[in-house]
Amino acid sequence: MLFDEKIKPGIANNIDLAHFDHEEFEIVKRFSHEFFVTNGGGVARIANSVYQYFLVKPTQKYTDLFNFEKEIICVISRYSRLEPRTLDAFDYVKKQYQHFRLEKICFILISKDENVEEDLGNILKNDKESLIIIPFSFKEILYNKDNYEHFIKNRFKKYFYSRDLFAFDGVIKKDVYFFGRDEIAYSIINKHKSNENTGLFGLRRTGKTSIIHKIQRILEQDEQAFVSIDCQNPAFHKRRWNSALYYILKEISEFYKLKVNIQSEDKFTEVEAASLFEKGILNIKQALGNRLILLIFDEIENITFGVSPSIHWEKDLDFIYFWQTLRSVYQKHNNIYTYLLVGTNPLCVEMPIISKKDNPIFNQIPYDYIQGFTVRQTREMVRTLGSAMGLRFDELLYSKLTDDLGGHPFLIRHVCSTINKLVPPERPVSVDKVTYEKAKHEFAEKYNSYLEMIINVLKEHFSDEYDMLTFLAIGDYDTFVKFAENSPLYTNHLIGYGLIARENDNYFFRIEIIKDYLSKMHRYEKLNMTTDEIWREIAERRNGLEPKLRMIVRSQLQAQLGKNIAKVEVLQVFGEPRKSKGNALAYEDLFNPSKIDIYFEDLRKIIIKHWNYFKNIFGPDKQKFDDQMHAINKNRNDAHAKEISKASHDVFRSAISDIEMKVSDFL
Template identity: 50%
Template sequence: MKSITPGLNSSMNLAIFTSEEKEIIRSLGKEWYITNAGGRLTIGNRSYYKYFLMKPTSAYQELFNIEREIVVVFSDYENFEPRSLDAFDSAINVNNELRIERACGILISRDRKIETKITRLLKSDPEHQAIVPFTYEELSNKYDSFFIQNRFKEHFYSRDLFAFNSALKKDLYFFGRTDLIYSIINRHKSNENSGLFGLRKTGKTSLVYGIQRAIKNSEGISIFLDCQSPNFHAKKWNKALYLLIAEIKSQNNLEILLKNESEYSEENAASAFEKDLIKLHKKLKNKNILLIFDEIEHITPEISLSQHWKNGRDFVLFWQTLRSLFQKYNNLFSYLIVGTNPKCVETPFINGVDNPIYMQIPHEYIQPFDVPQTKDMIRRIGSIMGLNFDEGIYSKLHEDFGGHPFLMRNVCSVINTLAPKERPVRIDKTMYERGKLQFNQKDGSSYIDMILSILKEHYNDEFEMLKFLAIGDYEQFKEFAQISPEYTNHLIGYNILDQNSDSYFFKIESVKQRLAEMNKFKKINLTNSEKLAEISERRNIIEPKLRLIIRTVLRSNLDENNAKQKVLDIMGTPRSTKYYSYSLKDIFNANKSEIYFEDLRKVISKEWQYFENIFGKDKSAFNTHMEAINKYRADTHAKEIEKGDMEYFRVCAGKIEAYIEDFL
């Protein structure tokens, strides 16, 4: 980093500032280099601000990894208003954007509660740049050399910028996908359509926002349609066309007279849509409109929740209309379809009719980050938070989580909670491994389940393939692969799997581990030792959970003594005598008393009125399942477990496990 000396640029003219503001600027010049007097800003025709630019000296460069000039805004109002923050964007826009540090800004306000208000406001907008607030009074009085630094630390290091779980609507923390954005925009400008696919949390919607920002910056037109909204997919195809027209008008704030919704009957919708679209196109100065259909699954045949899209011909009629107009007119519109799976463009026939967009839309999958992109994202965000990652961490993070930005950011969010509060701090391999372990144990499973849930819900064959591969059942995996090569193509496209010759393997190790853990009791062709280990493990997991359920249920329906007596009656002598003085909790504590698996079955069976809503109402079936689990556990030391017996054990154990999971 280039060394910067504190001071004021000798050519600066401070005439626009009050005497108090000039003193504040000169005082800041003892720690920063004041480069530019900036100027006046008008926000909303009624709010006026002044600003200047200053560069960080070496101490600030090292502490906060900022090198470029920072915008400092004076807000000469007694009460802070959120619109004051718009002044930072205005200042950036009137300067060379490349010279301005967009990650942070300084606000100097007359509002004495400005720090509390800024903190509260930015909590509701985690994507906003860091704003370091001061009052006029604070900077007009004498302060020591650490006052400014400490205020920066409070407002830089207190925010967890890794913990974004929603789509990024701004470009400040958007990384790694700029080339893809401009590739799609260039296709649109060439009057070509596009498709973009990827699993949940791969950044599809963030990409869409990025595309819309870039088109807006070039004064183009884009329209966003959320197919997931019932407001869209609940409508028939003709009313969906009307909604599309309404959105073009609304999203561009156009005043224009168009056809009424009643004129969009099934007989006339295509004609009405064409006439309205041409009128809108002229109103928009004949600019080519990009129609973005997000969450395309929700209007895809066989998948949509709405029956007319799922089993009817609405999809065909809707896309016949759009494709016909696309071919008839040049530079009227193009469309981008966004979703999880390209089924809608890979299916040749829909209910016996040609699919109008079959093989008509070039599509691609969202690629994972490579190591340089991973480094750029993690280093940049981490440095703002005072986390300095060792160089080797970037490749390790990429390897462990397959370049998946959502997973990598959330691992780093966990690391942030574990790291010392005194910043900046070095994140070495040991700290990384601690964070990864805690992530996998706490949140990792739920995040991976969220990512894979779309496959489980709508593309179950592909989900089953992943399960088989994760538990090492390669024969079952290959059977699915032979049914449809598209399955493996999709899984590779999602960047979950990769292929080397005839072998397939997971690219995201954490996904493999999660699926293997979820399905470890579904592997077939087990050795006898594997069968014995599974029977023992599952019974040992079930037993303490049953103890907890029985104690909880009995205690909620009976007083302590009655509940305890019912259990002692089941145990019989001499154990009932031995444990008579024990509390109910201690009786169910395996470290303090001998209570057997069969005791648990008997207690539940005898007091069935308290447990029937938990265990399926069929008392006989419950007893059968419990007896089987106990029988095979007892037999494990004595004989070979036959295939049929193992399958029966799995059925019985699965039933009890499901009841327990639902209750707990």
Template identity: 40%
Template sequence: MTETGIHPNVSLKKAGIRHTEQNIIEYFSALFSISFAKSHNFKGAWYNFAFLKPTTELKEKYRFQSEMLLITNSYENFDTRTFDYVDKLMFEYQNRLDKLCVILISGDKKIKSKITSLAQQNPETRIIIPFSYLDFFKSNPQEIIKQRLKEFFYGRDLFAFESPLQNDAYFYGRTETVQFFYDKYKSGENSGLFGLRKIGKTSVLYALKRYLNLRSESAVFIDCQEPAFHKRRWNESLEFISNQLLNEIINSTHPELNIKLSTNYTEKDASTSFEEDMIKIHDAIGGNRLLLIFDEIENITFDISPSEHWTSDNDFILFWQSIRSIYQKNQGLFSFIIAGVNPKTIETGLIGSYDNPIYRMITPTYLKLFNHSNVSDMVKNIGNYMGLDFDEEIITFLTDDFGGHPFLIRQVCSKIHRETTSKRPAKVTKFYYREQKENFDRHLSDYVELIVDVLKNWYPQEFELLEHLVLGNLKEFEKISSISDKTINHLLGYNLIEKSDNDVYHVKINAVKNYILDQTKIQHSYAKIEDKWATITKKRNSLELKLRNVLKLSLRFKFGSAKSKSEFLKIIEEKRRERLNNLNLNEIFSDSGEVYFLDIQKYISKNWADFEKIFVDKGKFEIYMGLSNENRIDAHAKDINQEDMTITLSALSWLTEKCDNFLE
């Protein structure tokens, strides 16, 4: 049992900690054991920090696993650069400190509201328990500490991350992978990281970049998905990389750097200028090898880039000829890593009539799904901080049902958190999981669609092979897979399928299998045109009623009953506006009202900020609304092919689900 107090080997005074901060730490010593303390200057600012070892009582109540970091900063205006120092301490003492939770004492009187706001804006923020210095001049500071701990635990949804992880607080199961790519970089090798959408590739790349920065080594992260990059021609892209690299280095490891880069990036001189700039940067930071990280590589890949010059022109050839030539000529200057779904970039020998400059230059590495142990670490550790105690069997269910796909598993756990009683800690039983399984599957359908659609749209042969396996068409599966090992090796690499000891293939992620089965049912269910009419009409009419209710409720919430009508009528053309002006809001949005489907779309798109939390993705909303309106086959008395039927039903289902979630 851990006792409270300050460890005999710890002297706050000898550690250089001022009297005021000594008193504050002593208040915490009534609830924790103080095992280490120090005062330190970091980037021109003074910090005091201590390690707090939780008592058995606190461990049981808040599920603390390790010692907690307490850090003080007396400045009256809180600066988020404090978190840079927190990251540094977490790295240096990673074997001792709880990486998810920090106690922050600040001279800023408004620190509590600032940290609350920060957590709302950035859900990936650590659990920060904020205190102002003034809190410790009030009566009974120990009671304030207890209340603050209770207030800042349990409430946040620590599973609900949809964007790549940008710090190590919630980064699980990938440490060995980061080390693998770091070793490649140190030895001057180039590398490639591939895998399914949302599996965590970008999170690994961010972690790799942080790993380098903590060692004062330099990397630039290029998101090829950004139009700011893939819309540039090959020579402009090289200039973009050199400028981004210099900015990254100045902002992260060498703020004192002052060098001028070339502006001569014409097609004729771009390769030479890029080489000169890379050498200039390399020499200015002490000769450490640089790392170029290219994420979402499909966006600058021949045949599939959204920009024509990468797809059909020679930009891919010229870009990689330049990088390969400079890399081979200048040992120790830089190495690079490319990441995407599929290693097409490095597995295609000929592009048109030209040799691929990076063909076989890199051996692809596929990012693995989580095993049972990884899932257990992530779910139980994060769940502990939220007061959720998961049955051991649930870990097995999550691993099997979602194949160890970390993003899908976190989304399920997030839904469990939202639907579990507010009284915490709470037990999440295997019986509850089984009862809610269909509900979880529906909740994840959009995410599974996102994962599968990449194969369907970009790599149709791989999707076709997967579909045959799901449907049990083993002859077709064997026929396609025998044509090329590449296709089946990709599916194995993605961890979508696995091979048993008796050479039989199985789909590894049940959620993907069920999604494909459901989509196949949709495609084969409607033989007669009358059946198609009836199905689309019913779903569309139901959706339109729900959209009217969503719009009416949103208007009333924002403008009140009196002003709602006039605000909505602003988007209606003058002739119809006069007629609608004689009706009240309920009449306007009733079944017999003159509000059309396109009116609803027009208002929501124009006032997207009011509806973003409901429909999330504006581009998807507008495409799906357009499909739902265009494919009114009952109105136009026309047939619809199976593919368009499937897409239309998917659009109607997606829009209906978003409305239902809001109207619930």
């Protein structure tokens, strides 16, 4: 068959279909009316169950609808009740063929279970990484009296177009939705096999833990040994260094169900722990057939000096003793284990001295940062998942997604998920630049929590780096450059994360959506400002706060006093001539600047006079609130022409920030 020839329904010549019984043979024939049957397949034996399978190639209409190009696995189950092990047949068949030959996310199941749709749904309902399996019953295929072509096509649409494959927040534990990181995983494994230690660092949601799972899948397939230690687990980081060594041995032993001689945990004293670990790991290696062991330490910050949540790792010498032991055993015994350090920040291998002691792993572990997706990787992920959902992305959007979001796969997926919510439900549908820009804007407005999640680790554990990022975002370039000159390590980290880039000594954001988020969150923290910039900030913040204060005063007085008495109280503060004018207005209109003049000072007086009604919002310190309101009102925009001192600006910022926060919490 020529490559440019369109695929037509039918059955390939000279394929073996002898293993199918009469009903199964008829099913294959019925599918050949819609697809091209390329391979007669064979038999998959799963435990005590037997399943038949065959392969089909999508015809042009299915290629147009779902962007199928490769062969699809079709499994036939003769059993009247669908069981979870049936799905293992797909994994069995995948191993029989080269992976590039088969469709990655689409599979067809034909079962004698007449409730196959419902039963399959129950099996997969808690599996967010489940394959897209199109289910049919024998009865539907063999005895369907409706339009067969229409029936098959609609069943495919039902299972493809109803799922948002982009809206996935968890760790990717299966190959089916793992994109763009194979090279990293294989590079780490190759270094491990060469007895080299490695490190892998990157921001949250860049796929670090998903890469660990990929590495584990490859090692399992190659029958290699490994253990993954979640340093974020208090069961690990709450242990002292000597007990942590025992924990590693216990985890390996339990994972592989080994019967080895490991001393009890109480024997792992500070004096004996290192030698007991050495003996234990040698026993484990022998029990594993002398296989090289990969020790994976995920979320390494949790046992790193200066940032660990456990004080003995943060401030004591546990980090030193722990890594002295691991490095000593590694160097003494060839090909016993290697270690992979995974986290956000490579500080643990960059600092030469810790508490006046040499860092045992300083410059000892080569590491890489997880880079953002390339345009090609973005295209592979977005096109594969989008096509299955009936979304046809304009080719130009793959570079836009990559450039605007810095190649960050989590952000790319969730912007695409927003696109899926915006476009019409009728599929397939084209996605153009206008739709993309609208979705990007909506994502930035509605899903700030995702952006906060990504950079919050810097805010919590690496505050200087977060501050540098903030200075660059709000345009305080001079302060950023001072930090960069004094702390090149921090600058290298920010570049390594893929958040910023440097070109000809100029720094800029690689992920504009994070820049916009930070500039909005910290827009009033710029340090080096002109007089005009200071007055502009004062005007913006006062103008933003005043309507909210009017709303609070109006609602609180009404709730406590009722409209009539509340109106009297407000008018008493107004005084003449506003009092006479206000008598003719409704209570609500007293707080409407277009109906009557109401000043910031009025609001201060009302709140202070009726403090008991407002102290739950601004209290309990009445004098502090009064001073803050005076400080805010002192610098009014009618004084715009005059200079304002740094001290006065700092007092204004402190006062209005506190009140803004309390107002925001209340509203």
